[in-house]
Amino acid sequence: MELLNKLNWRYAAKAMNGEKVAEDKIERILEAARLAPTSSGLQPFEIIVIKNQDIKEKIKPVAWNQSVITDCSHLLVFAAWDTYTEERINNMFDLTNDIRGFKNEGWENYRQMLLNSYPQKDAEENFNHTSKQAYIAFANAITAAAFEGVDATPIEGFDPASVDEILGLREKGLRSAVLLPLGYRKENEDWLVNLVKVRKPMEDLVTVID
Ligand SMILES: Cc1cc2nc3c(=O)[nH]c(=O)nc-3n(C[C@H](O)[C@H](O)[C@H](O)COP(=O)(O)O)c2cc1C
Secondary structure (H helix, E strand, O other): OHHHHHHHHOOOOOOEOOOOOOHHHHHHHHHHHHOOOOHHHOOOEEEEEEOOHHHHHHHHHHOOOOOHHHHOOEEEEEEEEOOOOHHHHHHHHHHHHHHHOOOOHHHHHHHHHHHOOHHHOOHHHHHHHHHHHHHHHHHHHHHHHHHOOOEEOOEOOOOHHHHHHHHOOHHHOEEEEEEEEEEOEOHHHOOOOOOOOOOOOHHHHOOOOO
């Protein structure tokens, strides 16, 4: 299957060559992230696309000095809402009504149910939930990048508070969740490129209940 070939081709590149990724590819990767499903359709995150080399240089030291941060073409920062607010929930429900062109009682009841629960929760608990949603878009972006023949290195190895500070995310009610440099592998400097992909056997992953 074509998709599985692409997923076998992809790996978490440890070295990139600085080559730029065409904007149309980046747009399709971002569109795949935008199309990701999220809990209640709230899409509680934003994606910051960093092309600016100076900003990448600032992030590198707070991301374990990983070279792909500066040698990538575009650095995506998945930044999740710091919490759920009434306004944020209402915005998404209003957008749905606007786009679909009608109001539905069941949907409005559901809105009230969320309004009566999410905003009252502890911000940390909410961030835990919003960042999980960001990871779904992140995974879509990784798959879309592979589909486009673009390398992507998923990165959790960074100090989120420092990245938030560099990008001014907290002022916008956002917190960095995970990073995704996009670019092209530098094969001669990447120890991982020729190693066999390791995954646990299917029987250790999947339990079928007939
Ligand atoms: C959420 C997440 C965070 C990761 N963080 C890092 C990272 O900071 N640096 C890195 O080199 N690889 C990172 N990886 C890559 C994983 O180590 C890699 O995906 C895994 O070993 C499987 O190998 P493969 O992606 O090459 O198939 C991360 C992967 C994920 C999914």
